[in-house]
Amino acid sequence: MRTKQIIAAIAMAVAQPAIAQVQPTPSPALVAIEPQIDTIFAKWMAENHVPGMVYGVVADGQLAYVRGLGMQDLTTRTPVTQDTLFRIASMTKAFTALSILSLRDKGLLSLDDPAEKYVPEMRGWGNATADSPRITIRDLLHHVAGFVTDDPWGDRQTPLPQDDFTKLLAAGVPFAQAPEMRYDYANLGYAILGRVIANVTHAPYRNYVEKTLLWPLGMRASGYDVRELQADRRALGYRWENEAWALEPTMADGAFNSMGGLSVSARDYAKWLSFLLTAWPPRDDTDTGPVKRGTVRQIATGLNFQFVSHRYGASGATACPGAAAYGMGWRVIQDCDLGLTLNHGGGYPGYGSHALLLPEFGVALFAFANKTYAGPTAPVWDSAVLMLQQGAIKRRVLAVSPELAMFYGAAGEVWAQGSVVHLQDKVAMNFAMDRTTANWAKVLRETKAQAGRCETSSPIRPDNAMMGSFTWVCERGTIEGTVMLAPTKPITLQALRYTFVPKT
Structure with missing residues (x-):
C-alpha cells in the first residue's frame, strides 16, 4: 500500500460514523471538535506513512471518544478498531512501576532497598566509584541507576530468555556514571525491576501484573505473550523503508517484557487510564481500586533531576516552557496551560504509542500506531490543547473549605x-x-x-x-x-x- 492509498483509506475511515466506536455518548463540546481531532491524527498518519492507528479520549471514567484508522494487517486488509491489539512498548513501564509500589504497600520491599537484595546477580558488580552508593529500587524507577541510555538496544532484548538475562546480570553491567548523579533513560533498569517483582513474588513478572492490575481492571484482552493473544485482533508491526512497508519480526515474551512487552486494545487501555485518573483529587471516598489512590499519585513524584521541556506538537514553539522530571513510569511536566501532566511514549520495532494524563481535568488521551518508532506524540498533545482552547475540557474546581x-x-x-x-x-x-x-x-x-x-x-x-x-x-x-x-x-x-x- 503506497502513500496515496493510505490517505484514501484514512479518508474512508474518517468518513465513517464515529458512533460505532464510541461508548458512551461524549460531551457536546467534544462532539463539536471531533472532526478537528480526526484531521489532526489523519494528517499525522499520512505524513508519517503509518499503516494503522487508534486514538481515544478518556473522560468521566470512560472511553468518551475513540477512532480507528487504517489497517491492522496489510495482507488481510483488516481495519483497526478499538479492539485491535497494539504493542505499547515503553508505556509498559507504568504497569511495572505501579506493581513495584504495590509490593511496597504490602511490605514486601522498600524503594530504598539495594536492588541486589532481590537480584543476587548484582552483588558482584561493585560500585561505580569508591564513594558511590549501591543501586536502589528507587534509582531504577527514576532512571538514575548510572546505566547508559539504551534505546534501541533494549527494545531488541524483549525476547531474551530468562536464563540468558541471568547470565547477563552475573557478568556485570558497566556504569555510564555513578548512580544518582543524573537521569539517563535505561530500559535495562526496568528489566531489572521485572526480575525484582519475579523474585519477590516467586512467580513470573507477568503473573503479578496480570493478577494485580490487568485482571482486576477488566483488561482481559491485554497480555505480554503475543502467541497467546487473539491472532485476528493483533496489529502487525511494519517498518517504512524504500518507499514501502516491510513486516517487522514478532518478538516473543521474554526477560525484558517489564520494560516494553505489553499489548493492549484501546478499549482495555481506557480502563487503565480511567483507574489512574480516579486518584485525583485526594478525598475521603472509599478506596476500591486494585492499588490505593495515594499510591497511584506517587507515580508523579520525580527526583531533583529536572529539566526544561518544550511542549510537544504545533503549540510547542509558542507555549511557555514546562518543568519536567521522570516520575515512576511517567514523564511529569508542569505545563502552563494544562497544569500537571503525566505522559509517556512507546517506541518499538513495528509500533509507536503515546499517552497523556491531565489529572487536573480528569481527562487522558492516547494513541497507538503500527509503524516502527512512529510515536504519535504531537497529535496527542495537539488534540489536548485543542480541547482546552475549545472548552471541551474544564479544570476541576477545588472545594472551598x-x-x-x-x-x-x-x-x-x-x-x-x-x-x-x-x-x-x-x-x-x-x-x-x-x-x-x-x-x-x-x-x-x-x-x-x-x-x-x-x-x-x-x-x-x-x-x-x-x-x-x-x-x-x-x-x-x-x-x-x-x-x-x-x-x-x-x-x-x-x-x-x-x-x-x-x-x-
Whole structure:
C-alpha cells in the first residue's frame, strides 16, 4: 500500500460514523471538535506513512471518544478498531512501576532497598566509584541507576530468555556514571525491576501484573505473550523503508517484557487510564481500586533531576516552557496551560504509542500506531490543547473549605468596616506584628478611595484548604486579594491582602 492509498483509506475511515466506536455518548463540546481531532491524527498518519492507528479520549471514567484508522494487517486488509491489539512498548513501564509500589504497600520491599537484595546477580558488580552508593529500587524507577541510555538496544532484548538475562546480570553491567548523579533513560533498569517483582513474588513478572492490575481492571484482552493473544485482533508491526512497508519480526515474551512487552486494545487501555485518573483529587471516598489512590499519585513524584521541556506538537514553539522530571513510569511536566501532566511514549520495532494524563481535568488521551518508532506524540498533545482552547475540557474546581469560606467572609467585613478591630482573637500572632491596627485602617481607607465602589460577592478561588485568592470588580479597577490561614489549631488568619489594580 503506497502513500496515496493510505490517505484514501484514512479518508474512508474518517468518513465513517464515529458512533460505532464510541461508548458512551461524549460531551457536546467534544462532539463539536471531533472532526478537528480526526484531521489532526489523519494528517499525522499520512505524513508519517503509518499503516494503522487508534486514538481515544478518556473522560468521566470512560472511553468518551475513540477512532480507528487504517489497517491492522496489510495482507488481510483488516481495519483497526478499538479492539485491535497494539504493542505499547515503553508505556509498559507504568504497569511495572505501579506493581513495584504495590509490593511496597504490602511490605514486601522498600524503594530504598539495594536492588541486589532481590537480584543476587548484582552483588558482584561493585560500585561505580569508591564513594558511590549501591543501586536502589528507587534509582531504577527514576532512571538514575548510572546505566547508559539504551534505546534501541533494549527494545531488541524483549525476547531474551530468562536464563540468558541471568547470565547477563552475573557478568556485570558497566556504569555510564555513578548512580544518582543524573537521569539517563535505561530500559535495562526496568528489566531489572521485572526480575525484582519475579523474585519477590516467586512467580513470573507477568503473573503479578496480570493478577494485580490487568485482571482486576477488566483488561482481559491485554497480555505480554503475543502467541497467546487473539491472532485476528493483533496489529502487525511494519517498518517504512524504500518507499514501502516491510513486516517487522514478532518478538516473543521474554526477560525484558517489564520494560516494553505489553499489548493492549484501546478499549482495555481506557480502563487503565480511567483507574489512574480516579486518584485525583485526594478525598475521603472509599478506596476500591486494585492499588490505593495515594499510591497511584506517587507515580508523579520525580527526583531533583529536572529539566526544561518544550511542549510537544504545533503549540510547542509558542507555549511557555514546562518543568519536567521522570516520575515512576511517567514523564511529569508542569505545563502552563494544562497544569500537571503525566505522559509517556512507546517506541518499538513495528509500533509507536503515546499517552497523556491531565489529572487536573480528569481527562487522558492516547494513541497507538503500527509503524516502527512512529510515536504519535504531537497529535496527542495537539488534540489536548485543542480541547482546552475549545472548552471541551474544564479544570476541576477545588472545594472551598469551611474555614477558608469563614475567613473570606471576614475579609468582606474588614473591607466594609475599614478596620480589623473586630477580628480580635481570630488572627495569628504575626498578624498585628506585620501591620498595626492603625495602619490597617489607613491602608484600607486609601485603597478604597483608589478603587471606588466594589462588588464583593464574587467567590474565593481556593489554592488549597487554607489559602485562596479573590477578585472584586470596582469602579476604577479591581481588587486582587488573598486570604492565607495559619498552620495552627484552632485555625487563625495569618495574612490578608487587598491590592488595587487600576483600569487600563
